[in-house]
Amino acid sequence: DGGITQSPKYLFRKEGQNVTLSCEQNLNHDAMYWYRQDPGQGLRLIYYSQIVNDFQKGDIAEGYSVSREKKESFPLTVTSAQKNPTAFYLCASRDPPADTQYFGPGTRLTVL
Amino acid sequence: EDQVTQSPEALRLQEGESSSLNCSYTVSGLRGLFWYRQDPGKGPEFLFTLYSAGEEKEKERLKATLTKKESFLHITAPKPEDSATYLCAVPGTDSNYQLIWGAGTKLIIKP
Numbered sequence: 730d731g732g733i734t735q736s737p738k739y740l741f742r743k744e745g746q747n748v749t750l751s752c753e754q755n756l757n758h759d760a761m762y763w764y765r766q767d768p769g770q771g772l773r774l775i776y777y778s779q780i781v782n783d784f785q786k787g788d789i790a791e792g793y794s795v796s797r798e799k800k801e802s803f804p805l806t807v808t809s810a811q812k813n814p815t816a817f818y819l820c821a822s823r824d825p826p827a828d829t830q831y832f833g834p835g836t837r838l839t840v841l
Numbered sequence: 842e843d844q845v846t847q848s849p850e851a852l853r854l855q856e857g858e859s860s861s862l863n864c865s866y867t868v869s870g871l872r873g874l875f876w877y878r879q880d881p882g883k884g885p886e887f888l889f890t891l892y893s894a895g896e897e898k899e900k901e902r903l904k905a906t907l908t909k910k911e912s913f914l915h916i917t918a919p920k921p922e923d924s925a926t927y928l929c930a931v932p933g934t935d936s937n938y939q940l941i942w943g944a945g946t947k948l949i950i951k952p
Contacts, residue, residue: 771942819884832884
């Protein structure tokens with residue numbers, strides 16, 4: 730079955746730690762996205778990548794970093810510079826003909 | 842400024858009580874409006890895309906409609922399993938790659 734997988738489902742971070750969230754897709758989509766979702770707010774774009782080895786900052790990129798070495802993979806690192814990282818993180822990929830974005834199941838990150 | 846506003850923030854209905862959710866937008870040259878359903882603790886699930894005023898799409902008890910300024914998601918005779926947060930989004934004026942998202946409407950259907 731084609732789809733997007735994210736791991737882990739739950740992640741706990743101590744102050745000062747970097748953590749990496751995994752996102753993998755087998756839909757053969759070029760474009761991939763990372764969003765952050767907080768209660769009562771819309772999805773906010775962190776980073777997006779239109780193609781391998783290329784990515785652009787979204788609206789809230791500070792404290793986050795990404796890489797895109799393979800078409801299938803778009804990992805997100807939450808660095809210690811992100812002061813309020815507790816949130817639900819969603820990865821998506823885009824289907825070009827209809828511009829539809831499809832989402833993974835999400836990772837909930839909690840800072841201890 | 843590109844903006845998407847959804848109303849109401851939350852809606853509680855009895856099972857079988859029909860209603861509508863609203864998504865209003867301000868972008869130049871609409872290139873699609875997307876509706877998603879999100880269950881608690883899960884990723885959004887794609888429902889519909891609408892491209893032009895007057896267009897309608899249906900799926901089970903849901904029907905989405907589009908005008909030049911807003912979209913409605915009509916829910917007919919809802920069931921408790923329709924309870925979820927419904928999100929809408931539009932491409933930004935300057936980019937097909939970035940979507941502008943509304944904050945969502947939390948729909949609760951009581952049996």
